[in-house]
Amino acid sequence: MALDKRLRRAVNATIALSILAVLVAWYLWPPLLQSQPWLEAFGTLLALSIISTLMALQVAEGGTTSSLEFIPQLAGVMLLGPAGAAMIGLLSELFSTLFDHQKPLFKRAFNIAQMTLSAACAGLAYVTFGGPVSLDSFLLQQTFAPFLLAVVVYFAVNTGSVSYVVAAAQGSSVGDVWRQIAGGLIAFDITMSFIALVVAVLYAAFGWIVILFAIIPLFGLRYSYGVNLELQQLNTDLLRLMVKTIEAQDPYTSGHSIRVSETARAIGRLMGIRRRRLRQIETAALLHDIGKIDVAYSEILRQKGGLTPEQRDLIRDHPDRGVEIVKSIRSIPQVVLDDIRFHHERWDGDGYPTGLKGDQIPIGARIIMVCDTIDAMTTARPYRGALPVSVVKEELIKHRGGQFDARIIDAVLEADLLGRLFPE
């Protein structure tokens, strides 16, 4: 199906579902539009939600944003019911799009729909599982379990619908987009949701004055979100800058480190490596040849023809030189340094710099060794073209258990990773 068609279908589906969810919520738990206290609570939470929307931050390169509007919306679920919460989502998002003329219309319509849908579904889950809707007081033991469910439903619908549409727009897999969008922030967001419980309880006890108490932590949170995201971005930018520096030295390795890092992530996933370790391996893969920026290598890297024994010794030193450079970044953990240091160690112990063997070599280094070799074979060199996938597979099988960890090769072959990465 054409990309545009898929995107339009995904956006239309979200809009249709949001309308359906609002109708169901409105019909089964009608909002108390005639009640003055209900309207006051609605106005207070809507104001909070609009403020949060205006403070939204850009999260990923795909243009998705993160804001704290889920806090007033989830408080709305408890104080106003599902239809009220959905209206807060709808109106605050509608209000924020008034100031955002750069976004295309369908993107704005999608944002409004997905926000409304998330709040409505969270509300419906909450009331269906016995959560009390009240402006007066809460029995916390009755509220807690349905609230937790509402939080889970809210984020599942929110991140799920955004990933679905972004994946349709990019032609990538929903799971990959979800990990990119939600991976780093969802635990933080779910933890922060408990502020919604506090806001609802305080509102029930003290009325609108609570907005003053809520705004201060919201600003604090927004600030810490911002600093966190900026730091992450700065780290990524710095790493990429370092990688570009290596590649500027060695004209034949353009894009090599990024490809190795991407393949390492794919292999790590196949092997069931946990997310945190996976990220460390990706970083190490990105930086594995950073040692080559040392001036000692500039001549060798540009040299055509064979190396002298001295030059070969010098090349064998690049993992250690890399570690010396990367060590200066304090936020990079020891495991990443070890992955870099040992990325030329062989499973049979014939590698360098130390001749480690088998499981003594960190898993990250073993994976990088495989990816490094795959990339070298699948890219063209001045003396030969890129090798076909069938030849690469033969090489991997030939050195399985010798140069490479057999389990990694088995995982690569079983999942036909090469076929997927390099379709013929």
Ligand SMILES: [Fe+2]
């Ligand atoms: Fe290397």
